Amino acid sequence: MDTKTNLMKSMVYVILLCLNLKTHISLAADTITINQSLSGYQTILSADGAFELGFFSPGSSSKSYIGIRYRYSNVVWVANREQPVTNTSSSELRISDGNLVLFNESKSPIWSTNVSSTSGTSVRAVLLDDGNLVLRAGSNSSQPSWQSFDHPTHTWLPEGRLGFSSITKQRQILTSWKSSEDPAPGLYSLELDPNGTNSYILLWNRSKQYWTSGHWDEKSRTFSLVPEMRLNNIYNFSYVKNKNESYFTYSQYGPSTNRFIMDVSGQIKQESWLKTGGWNLFWSQPRKQCEVYACCGAFGSCNERSLPFCNCLNGFEPKSKVEWDLQDYSGGCSRRTGLYSGNATSDNAEKDQFLDMPSMSLLENQVSVDAVSIVQCESICLNNRSCTAYAYDSNGCSIWIGDLSNLQQLTGEDSDGTTLYLRLAASELKNFKSAKSHANKRSLKIATVSATAGLLTVIVGCILWKRTLGKRRERRRKYDETISNVGAKNDAELPVYSLKSILVATNNFSETNKLGEGGFGPVYKGILTESQEVAIKRLSKKSGQGHQEFMNELKLIAKLQHTNLVRLLGCCIEEGEMILIYEYMPNRSLDKFLFDASELTNLDWDKRFQIIEGVAQGVLYIHKYSRLKIIHRDLKASNVLLDETMKPKISDFGMARIFGINQTEANTNRVVGTYGYMAPEYGLYGQFSEKSDVFSYGVLLLEIVSGKRSGSFYHVEQVVTLAGWAWELWKEGKGMEVIDASIRETYRPHEALRCIHVGFLCLQQSPADRPTMSSVIHMLQASDATSLPPAKEPAFSTDIRNSSARGSSETSTRFSNNEVTISLPEAR
């Protein structure tokens, strides 16, 4: 008996030892006192265990930094941003001469809190529950002599301050990391406008302003150019200004985890942590990546519609391939071939030539020169060594001297930019066949311009494709082995197509076949054998699941058949590709009709009502009647496809299930604007249920009736969301004004108003207050308007003071005295 107990004891001991070796060894304290130090894997934890201080190495970097992070998660503060250490076991963070000092391998101090100290033995550093590291000398209550909140790096935590002190002249500025693996200060920073106004600005290289938040409005508690802030009811922002200091700070209402982060992309982001893991993006500014000043560096060009956003101009290559791969584009691009160094004479062949680049956004820093023709303009540029490009348009001739930065390639809808003529070495130009010199050949053909654009796309596409291939080759090889086993076992339940046949069907995934970009990857039109038209979705990332499970899920989903769901016809899993084949919907997606003025007339009221009912039936089916209970989680207009008779079919309905939680979240983050459909409890806490789909359905309902996009209300002064706007009108008895003007002739008022009413019910703050999908259908079909329960104010409709997203009990008490009863106008 005794030996047994001893054996168990020693086993437990060994297990504990192993755990300790693998994980960080916490000093089980929140304080570093004069006799303690941190090195190696040692950390201290805040009293509530939420934050951790210790060494970390970002990504695959071999360099180490002292930082504060959420326990086992993202870093929020870095001490030695620019002086990493390489051997953490021989480096040390400890109190020295009244300061907290980091000593490197050779015991040299490389970072210090650097306060003129009251050197005493009571000096200690404490990590507080809010993530603030404070240095205290003396009693607990005294003001810290130093605190990390006064020296933020790239993350702004609740209770932190961003502003400046008129006394110490100290400023708190958020500065992006240089790259995802290098915390050294990057080129982008957020600071309070130094001119003493209550607005924030984003700066490039601490000098060039590229964004402003607009003024803080105390009444609406938002910045004038960031009305999205009202969508979040988790923050309480406040502005403090007095003789001594001027700053913003914020607190959070609920027990959630939130942050502002100055991202390496140059965007400021507001995010909250989901219970299910992962950050949920509320908004980012500037809204478009390419609005970040010079985000692709010199001779790089930004394209909003490509990933990555940055590419080098033709004839240029990244200055540093490594940094470029780490999404640090700031180094920009350099010429592959140097320019001609001799003096250009009128007809020597080596002299530089110009490549035309259509649809570029206008650059700044141009020099206007007098020229009567494009030929003369070109010749002026050619004869000036420092001239790198010219343009000739209605403003005349402009030339650019030196590096070109802040270039943007415009595509698609907004492609009416300027043609820029880029100076390249003659030998480079041969790579781009359509290029020509105005001085040599006067004739300009529009056709070749578009040919260049096509070529560009293909080249960029190839580069991207190759890069991905190279990185994943090893993983793919392993993966293919697994897949061939799975393939062998697959029965005839779900047809499996070969990659070869998919490539033929889509013309090698050609751009012309591309139908669009769905949440999980691009979708192509394809023609399979027997001239069957299909939509082919190429999944962008592989599932976290095993592949057998993946196939099982697919087979289950293929069995779901409902007239309002897009049918899965087959799949292809080969060479690391995951491809799903769906029935083809000739009328594409609902958003194409709803949000395009020229198409809107094709959607009369009958069609809209058919769509409203059809989507409801489809959602009801996946929630209730299918063998698998599925929560869609990304219900929105672009996921509703229309067949030839404009009957709606929901797409991507099994994807959330296939991909698991993490992938859906990641995608929701990337697709800006989807948050407009997200239920508050899902957006804030990651809790999803049938009722979160009901919420999204409510948004969709209002969109269909009003013809307005949920995310398009940014610029309206008074109200931010579609729901808020509609509610204001509704409350005043002007529900009719919510209805899209273009259907005022075809709609049946009672039906349309009933839809709006049901929409509000679906948008209730508390999930319990929202109807189930089956009662939604019941209500839509009800002939008697009075049978609908009254709607309360929808979630996310007004400013943050009115709608805190805490428990439902609180919400219902708040509204119980104040319920607005809606009576619909008499039908018929």
Ligand SMILES: *[C@@H]1O[C@H](CO)[C@@H](O)[C@H](O)[C@H]1NC(C)=O
């Ligand atoms: C530090 O260590 C010295 C000597 O070991 C001891 O006298 C002193 O009390 C310790 N100080 C603290 C704050 O623990």
Ligand SMILES: *[C@@H]1O[C@H](CO)[C@@H](O)[C@H](O)[C@H]1NC(C)=O
């Ligand atoms: C790091 O330092 C420790 C202690 O000085 C030493 O034992 C170890 O070999 C060093 N590791 C490396 C990789 O240099």
Ligand SMILES: *[C@@H]1O[C@H](CO)[C@@H](O)[C@H](O)[C@H]1NC(C)=O
């Ligand atoms: C430690 O820092 C000092 C001063 O910055 C530097 O000279 C020395 O090379 C560093 N030691 C190591 C091992 O990096």
Ligand SMILES: *[C@@H]1O[C@H](CO)[C@@H](O)[C@H](O)[C@H]1NC(C)=O
């Ligand atoms: C520490 O502060 C002093 C002035 O307060 C300054 O001169 C010195 O450069 C600082 N040292 C470091 C390492 O920041």
Ligand SMILES: *[C@@H]1O[C@H](CO)[C@@H](O)[C@H](O)[C@H]1NC(C)=O
């Ligand atoms: C600080 O407060 C803690 C508990 O709140 C107490 O244990 C500790 O002794 C105090 N330290 C000083 C220096 O007063």
Ligand SMILES: *[C@@H]1O[C@H](CO)[C@@H](O)[C@H](O)[C@H]1NC(C)=O
């Ligand atoms: C501050 O104001 C001055 C003068 O009005 C202006 O020239 C300067 O650009 C402003 N600075 C910023 C950062 O807005």
Ligand SMILES: *[C@@H]1O[C@H](CO)[C@@H](O)[C@H](O)[C@H]1NC(C)=O
């Ligand atoms: C940023 O500004 C500094 C001078 O303030 C300059 O030396 C540096 O080259 C600039 N960086 C870039 C990438 O332009």
Ligand SMILES: *[C@@H]1O[C@H](CO)[C@@H](O)[C@H](O)[C@H]1NC(C)=O
């Ligand atoms: C928001 O913060 C300010 C200042 O801290 C405070 O006065 C106000 O009561 C807070 N508002 C809410 C709704 O908590």
Ligand SMILES: *[C@@H]1O[C@H](CO)[C@@H](O)[C@H](O)[C@H]1NC(C)=O
């Ligand atoms: C400003 O600072 C002075 C000196 O530190 C202090 O006495 C005064 O109370 C402060 N004023 C405000 C409004 O905080």
Ligand SMILES: *[C@@H]1O[C@H](CO)[C@@H](O)[C@H](O)[C@H]1NC(C)=O
């Ligand atoms: C180019 O012309 C300049 C004067 O116009 C002359 O000084 C220079 O030597 C010439 N260079 C070459 C390579 O011919």
Ligand SMILES: *[C@@H]1O[C@H](CO)[C@@H](O)[C@H](O)[C@H]1NC(C)=O
């Ligand atoms: C090139 O053009 C710029 C702007 O007009 C001018 O400042 C510069 O002197 C020119 N350089 C040469 C070599 O002509």
Ligand SMILES: *[C@@H]1O[C@H](CO)[C@@H](O)[C@H](O)[C@H]1NC(C)=O
């Ligand atoms: C989601 O991601 C988190 C952290 O990245 C991980 O711990 C968790 O296992 C993942 N969950 C699934 C279902 O993949």
